[in-house]
Amino acid sequence: MSPPKLKYEALNPNKNSIRILRLLPGRWIDDIQCELQTASLDDNPAYEALSYVWGNPQDTGPIIVDGSHFQATKNLMAALRRLRSSVDLKVLWVDAVCINQADNDEKTHQVGMMARIYKDAADVHVFLGESGVLDLIPEQDQAMWDDPPRLHWVRDMTMLVHTDKPPHKVGKLDSRGVIIDLPNYLKSFKSDSDPGYEPVDAEEFPMWAIWEPEDGLNATDQQRVDDFFARQQNPEYDQNGQLSPLQRLRDNQTGAFAIMKMLSNGRCLKACCQGLLDSPAWTGALEALGHLANLAWWSRAWVLQEAILPQRDVNAIYGEIIAPMGLIEDSGAILPRHYERGDCCKRFWNSLPEDQKRVLQAFAYPMGQLEGIRETLSIIKMKQTEMLKYLLDKTRFKEATDPRDKIYGLLGLLNNCDDPIDLSPDYNLPAKDLYIKVALQMITFSQSLSILHQHELRSSPIMSELPSWVPTWGPTYGSFTPFQIGERTTNFRAWPPGPGHLPHLATDTPYPDALVVQGKLISAITAVTPLMTKSPDISFVSILTSLETFFGIDHPTGDPFASYPFTSPPKPVTTSFARTLLTDQIYELNYALKAGQVVFDRAYPGDIKMFLLAGQILRAQEVGQELVLILPDGTVMDGEAKDHVVRFAEENFWYANQDRVFFQTEEGHFGSGPRDTKVGDEVWIVLGSLVPLVLRPVTQGEECRELVGYGYVHGIMDGEAAPGVEGEGGREVYLV
Ligand SMILES: [Zn+2]
Numbered sequence: 001m002s003p004p005k006l007k008y009e010a011l012n013p014n015k016n017s018i019r020i021l022r023l024l025p026g027r028w029i030d031d032i033q034c035e036l037q038t039a040s041l042d043d044n045p046a047y048e049a050l051s052y053v054w055g056n057p058q059d060t061g062p063i064i065v066d067g068s069h070f071q072a073t074k075n076l077m078a079a080l081r082r083l084r085s086s087v088d089l090k091v092l093w094v095d096a097v098c099i100n101q102a103d104n105d106e107k108t109h110q111v112g113m114m115a116r117i118y119k120d121a122a123d124v125h126v127f128l129g130e131s132g133v134l135d136l137i138p139e140q141d142q143a144m145w146d147d148p149p150r151l152h153w154v155r156d157m158t159m160l161v162h163t164d165k166p167p168h169k170v171g172k173l174d175s176r177g178v179i180i181d182l183p184n185y186l187k188s189f190k191s192d193s194d195p196g197y198e199p200v201d202a203e204e205f206p207m208w209a210i211w212e213p214e215d216g217l218n219a220t221d222q223q224r225v226d227d228f229f230a231r232q233q234n235p236e237y238d239q240n241g242q243l244s245p246l247q248r249l250r251d252n253q254t255g256a257f258a259i260m261k262m263l264s265n266g267r268c269l270k271a272c273c274q275g276l277l278d279s280p281a282w283t284g285a286l287e288a289l290g291h292l293a294n295l296a297w298w299s300r301a302w303v304l305q306e307a308i309l310p311q312r313d314v315n316a317i318y319g320e321i322i323a324p325m326g327l328i329e330d331s332g333a334i335l336p337r338h339y340e341r342g343d344c345c346k347r348f349w350n351s352l353p354e355d356q357k358r359v360l361q362a363f364a365y366p367m368g369q370l371e372g373i374r375e376t377l378s379i380i381k382m383k384q385t386e387m388l389k390y391l392l393d394k395t396r397f398k399e400a401t402d403p404r405d406k407i408y409g410l411l412g413l414l415n416n417c418d419d420p421i422d423l424s425p426d427y428n429l430p431a432k433d434l435y436i437k438v439a440l441q442m443i444t445f446s447q448s449l450s451i452l453h454q455h456e457l458r459s460s461p462i463m464s465e466l467p468s469w470v471p472t473w474g475p476t477y478g479s480f481t482p483f484q485i486g487e488r489t490t491n492f493r494a495w496p497p498g499p500g501h502l503p504h505l506a507t508d509t510p511y512p513d514a515l516v517v518q519g520k521l522i523s524a525i526t527a528v529t530p531l532m533t534k535s536p537d538i539s540f541v542s543i544l545t546s547l548e549t550f551f552g553i554d555h556p557t558g559d560p561f562a563s564y565p566f567t568s569p570p571k572p573v574t575t576s577f578a579r580t581l582l583t584d585q586i587y588e589l590n591y592a593l594k595a596g597q598v599v600f601d602r603a604y605p606g607d608i609k610m611f612l613l614a615g616q617i618l619r620a621q622e623v624g625q626e627l628v629l630i631l632p633d634g635t636v637m638d639g640e641a642k643d644h645v646v647r648f649a650e651e652n653f654w655y656a657n658q659d660r661v662f663f664q665t666e667e668g669h670f671g672s673g674p675r676d677t678k679v680g681d682e683v684w685i686v687l688g689s690l691v692p693l694v695l696r697p698v699t700q701g702e703e704c705r706e707l708v709g710y711g712y713v714h715g716i717m718d719g720e721a722a723p724g725v726e727g728e729g730g731r732e733v734y735l736v
Pocket residue numbers: 267268269270337338343344345
């Protein structure tokens with residue numbers, strides 16, 4: 001007879017009670033046996049917390065809890081097995097078992113305490129996942145183990161410091177290039193009291209010095225790094241695939257951690273490659289690095305706070321390897337500095353095959369994201385609503401099985417922010433209501449509709465129930481990050497901030513969940529181009545030509561000397577055309593910010609000239625002619641300068657329009673809008689939105705509109721069409 005199903009006894013919600021899982025000692029292949037114990041956080045119970053992803057909820061197996069059966073996901077079973085000792089009892093907090101998942105009230109209460117549970121834990125173990133080694137070890141061999149083999153990697157107490165700053169100012173550069181105060185940076189390490197660090201000149205990092213412990217790096221790790229280099233340089237290494245698959249996999253994983261070790265100690269990427277780019281040791285190490293970066297743990301929203309909240313470095317478990325999370329995180333986060341910023345590794349980077357670049361980028365991305373969030377939380381002061389928006393934007397690509405967890409999973413990170421948001425976990429509240437509540441608080445707090453400017457994929461079934469004005473916080477269309485969209489929409493004042501009715505939720509109307517905004521209809525959209533997508537098959541000049549035709553300004557049908565009627569004073573239609581194609585903005589890379597961060601400026605007349613010149617150069621080239629251009633100093637513009645002009649035009653065009661469309665309105669406005677813009681949609685300006693919105697009439701009611709996205713409409717971007725001080729000309733619209 002099988003054991004009965006586990007029954008929970010209710011927790012006392014008034015006592016900060018939690019359940020603690022006692023994982024009983026056992027040999028590797030023994031069944032997993034545990035006991036539950038109730039404790040109050042107020043009594044400072046000793047426990048270690050586990051961070052892991054549940055994995056497929058259908059793929060489960062039994063563990064024994066208090067003599068009863070509990071169906072645990074296979075991934076949880078794998079984590080517990082890796083954590084278990086054959087000798088010692090392990091005292092753990094594990095959400096799937098310690099919270100009665102069937103009790104919404106308890107779940108609400110316990111999830112509200114998550115931040116404290118992870119902060120107070122004596123240690124946190126992140127189970128990243130299995131690494132593949134177990135599949136290569138026969139079961140009869142595993143049956144002999146008391147404990148599985150465990151390979152520990154150490155994070156050395158090294159750091160990068162800016163060499164030209166006084167000692168009290170030195171520290172690690174964070175992801176935005178801000179120097180973190182050294183004493184505070186030291187506090188983030190376990191052994192921060194460890195004395196004896198001497199600055200060492202870094203030949204490979206002209207900007208930075210590397211501080212290393214006097215007694216050198218961890219010797220075992222150093223040996224593994226040396227072995228990895230030796231394997232790369234050995235032409236015989238696994239030449240004919242003579243190594244066993246297990247040995248090969250272990251070597252690859254050692255290589256991956258050797259790369260991480262080097263990088264986190266401030267060494268260069270190029271210094272990690274001591275052999276040929278196609279040596280089996282090097283390609284194998286990258287393969288293992290790619291496997292680690294692809295694990296589900298990195299893609300889940302919920303685990304973020306579990307890795308960030310603990311006061312100390314957490315242990316990451318990857319199969320038989322145990323390493324400080326900081327080692328993995330640092331190495332990935334710093335990687336782009338070697339190929340995007342500093343010149344140290346640029347040449348090496350350019351020599352890498354594309355697939356190797358992709359693996360390294362895929363590894364750098366989640367680590368940089370984790371570190372960026374960690375450092376933003378510790379340095380930047382934001383109000384809770386702003387921080388929640390920042391975190392939701394940053395985690396758009398992260399997944400949660402329950403859409404509510406995308407939001408609830410972040411609340412624990414808001415504790416140190418001012419102005420508490422009116423939000424605590426409540427699993428009795430439907431997802432739709434939660435998303436509306438969050439959006440409404442953000443709009444009310446910021447007195448702005450900027451969260452409406454995101455244009456999101458609304459694919460998940462629950463999210464498709466949301467009103468069009470409520471963000472799903474899922475992936476956005478196009479190549480823009482939400483931050484870039486934010487940057488692109490702040491340069492305008494289509495309806496300048498001022499008096500009027502702020503957006504609010506419609507109550508006592510036939511349109512529940514509608515957002516009431518004050519808006520003014522500009523014009524209906526009467527023509528829309530196909531989607532603008534960069535493709536090697538379509539030349540830029542052919543796109544320019546077809547857009548000239550679309551806007552009716554091409555020779556011989558159009559009149560190039562005509563003026564565009566919506567600017568005051570009227571401007572030539574050609575420059576209005578160019579400004580529309582650039583959304584009147586040009587980008588620049590801001591190197592004070594993270595590498596690759598794009599900021600947008602309004603276009604100057606010189607920029608517009610350059611854009612139009614690019615069109616002329618391209619058209620001349622198309623017919624095999626060379627345009628002769630005399631510069632102000634009397635010299636002739638050379639080919640390189642022409643290429644620069646063309647590149648400027650093309651890059652700015654795509655920054656503005658990738659994955660968007662152009663349109664014309666009934667009155668003749670030139671504009672661009674989101675990819676779903678259709679004939680019959682309308683351009684509105686709305687109080688609270690600095691850019692026009694494309695809205696769609698719907699059948700629910702005459703005053704109802706669906707939000708399509710934000711638009712650029714030439715001639716109304718700076719308040720030209722905005723209602724006067726009294727707000728006349730505006731009317732209430734219901735966004736449904
Ligand atoms: Zn480098």
